[in-house]
Every structure is written in structure tokens, then in C-alpha cells.
Amino acid sequence: AQALMTDSPVELACGGQGSWMFRLDFTVGGFQPDDKVVPFTASMDVEGYNIGPNGHFAQVFGGGANWFLGCCEDPQDYYQYGQYCYYEQYLTFYPPDAIADMAVLDGLPATINLTIDTPEGLIEEHLDVTIWAVYEQSWELCLYEYYSPLQPLTLDVPIPIH
Numbered sequence: 251a252q253a254l255m256t257d258s259p260v261e262l263a264c265g266g267q268g269s270w271m272f273r274l275d276f277t278v279g280g281f282q283p284d285d286k287v288v289p290f291t292a293s294m295d296v297e298g299y300n301i302g303p304n305g306h307f308a309q310v311f312g313g314g315a316n317w318f319l320g321c322c323e324d325p326q327d328y329y330q331y332g333q334y335c336y337y338e339q340y341l342t343f344y345p346p347d348a349i350a351d352m353a354v355l356d357g358l359p360a361t362i363n364l365t366i367d368t369p370e371g372l373i374e375e376h377l378d379v380t381i382w383a384v385y386e387q388s389w390e391l392c393l394y395e396y397y398s399p400l401q402p403l404t405l406d407v408p409i410p411i412h
Contacts, residue, residue: 259382260360262345262352264392270352272308272343272381274362287316289367294343296360296381301346307360308343352392356383 265271272294292310303309341364345352358381366373 256377256379258379260362260379262355262381262383264389266391268391268394270345270392272345274341274343284369289316291315291363291365292341292343293363294360295363296355296358299346299349299355299358301348308345310341310343352383352389353385354383355381357381 260272260274263271263273265273290310292315293304293306294308296307300307341362343362345355349355360379360381362375362377362379364375364377
């Protein structure tokens with residue numbers, strides 16, 4: 251993951267699950283939460299490629315999610331907030347599947363929009379970044395094409411029928 255800063259490149263990566271992604275680190279601070287989860291929305295816009303959810307290039311968890319600020323080792327927190335019980339603080343944007351060649355994104359400007367719902371009101375950040383999408387060996391997993399059952403299977407030899 252990389253630090254989320256304005257005017258810096260954001261790197262396209264192939265995740266271990268075989269999906270393209272932009273994974274960005276973040277730090278939350280400057281306000282006193284009134285709960286152990288902080289709701290937020292995040293989106294990424296790339297001019298000419300905003301063909302994903304809700305007219306954006308990509309959104310985090312469909313647009314909205316929660317950051318867990320409690321303690322996973324506390325049984326009460328785990329039972330109440332178990333679905334959020336993780337400490338990884340990063341944003342992950344998955345680009346639209348309709349883009350056949352992800353290398354076309356290299357060098358394009360993008361805007362990352364982040365809105366955090368705090369007790370003091372909404373905090374909004376808009377960061378202008380540049381996409382870095384240059385082939386590297388780790389891309390192979392995402393470039394691998396699986397057999398689709400919707401395509402006819404062709405055989406070079408006839409199968410005998412008994």
C-alpha cells in the first residue's frame with residue numbers, strides 16, 4: 251500500500267485475488283469520534299473513464315464504509331463490531347472491468363474524493379493524483395484468462411459415442 255498524498259502517483263496493482271486495484275494508506279485524526287466506527291465515503295474519478303458505480307471510476311465498498319476505532323481484543327467490541335474488527339487502514343479502489351487494457355490509464359490525472367462523517371460535521375478531502383500503470387511481473391495473475399463456460403468448447407478429436 252502507498253501513502254495517500256496530493257500530487258503523487260497512485261500505482262495500479264494486481265492483488266493476490268487476481269483483481270486490479272489501487273490500494274492507498276491513510277491516517278485518520280483531528281476529531282474526537284463519538285463511536286467506535288467512523289462512517290466514510292470514498293471515490294476515484296478519472297476523466298473519460300468514469301464508467302463505474304454512480305458515475306465514478308471507482309468507489310470504496312460501493313461508496314460507503316466504516317473505519318473501526320475500537321479494540322478487536324475486547325470481547326464486547328468484537329461481538330458488537332465484529333464485522334468491522336480489523337486494523338488495516340487503507341482504501342482500495344477497483345477499476346472498472348470494462349477497461350480491456352489497464353496500461354491506457356498510465357499518466358492520467360485522477361481525483362480521489364473522501365468524506366468522513368464526524369461529530370463535528372463532514373470532513374471532505376479532494377486529492378489530485380496521477381495514475382502509474384506500467385506493466386510489471388506481478389500483473390500476470392490479473393492478465394491470466396480463465397475458460398468461460400459461455401464460450402463453446404472446441405475439440406481437435408471427435409469423442410466416440412457408445
